[in-house]
Amino acid sequence: MNGLGEKIVEQLVDQGLVTSVADLYDLTRKQLVSLKGIGHKLAQKLLNAIAKSKTQPWSRVLYGLGIGHVGSDKAKTLAQTFPNIEKLAQATISDIEGIYGIGPKIAQSVWDWFQISSNQTLIDRLRDAGLQSIDKRPLTRWASCDALDINGLGKKIVEQLVDQGLVTSVADLYDLTLEQLVSLKGIGNKLAQKLLNAIAKSKTQPWSRVLYGLRIRHVGNDKAKNLAQTFPNIEQLAQATIPDIEGIYGIGSEIAQSVWDWFQISSNQTLIDRLREAGLQL
Secondary structure, three states, X not given: OOOOOHHHHHHXXXXXXXXXXXXXXXXXXXXXXXXXXXXXXXXXXXHHHHHHHHHOXXXXXXXXXXXXXXXXXXHHHHHHHOOOHHHHHHOOHXXXXXXXXXXXXXXXXXXXXXXXXXXXXXXXXXXXXXXXXOOOHHHHHHHOOOOOOOOOOOHHHHHHHHHOOOOOOHHHHHHOOHHHHHOOOOOOHHHHHHHHHHHHHHHHOOHHHHHHHOOOOOOOHXXXXXXXXXXXXXXXXXXXXXXXXXXXXXXXXXXXXXXXXXXXXHHHHHHHHHHHHHOOOO
């Protein structure tokens, strides 16, 4: 996280704003600006860096969890055998110890970490924050019948796409090839082509469905429809002020702030550009 140095971390902890790494993903611009030496420009830079960290691969997330004896190299080794956090959490000590380069001390440490209830809570919070290597929900919502309605793109296929690094963002779905899909377990040429057709068809879905699929915090299906009626394209919503958004019937201050904040994140601007290039209705 570029810019999140020791001095800023000390202030975040000392002021009780952060007691867990998961708290970083709940920080607001107002909270960051309240810190000594942090102006609006630096606060936004930090929020961008925090948002960008959500796209880091599973091996980096695993290393960042701070499990005893699991350094960067061991995290990479573990991530190769256990491609997602669920599989590692379900592994036995023998399963972990059986990996080349992972001895009994590390295996016990990893297993012990997953038995602690507060660590399970941490995983849930990181998943809720949208870390893409452990949370497949952004992709499953995107493919759902209420959003882009990508028929055939179920949970098992999504898991394989994420675990193999083929998809880290919903925009990556539109770059998938027949060869990549056929490489997945249980996917033949016929099903792969069917999925590509469904992905292509999703480009014709209306703007309100795309907005819902973006998974902006507090913006469910009904709120997405409300917003799309007032702001008929993504450019108008991106340029709207918080009062503009809050003034819509059924949209309160919390949702307005959440929508406005989402558009200030540089990685979300990149996502919009990629979806526009892919040909979606924005």
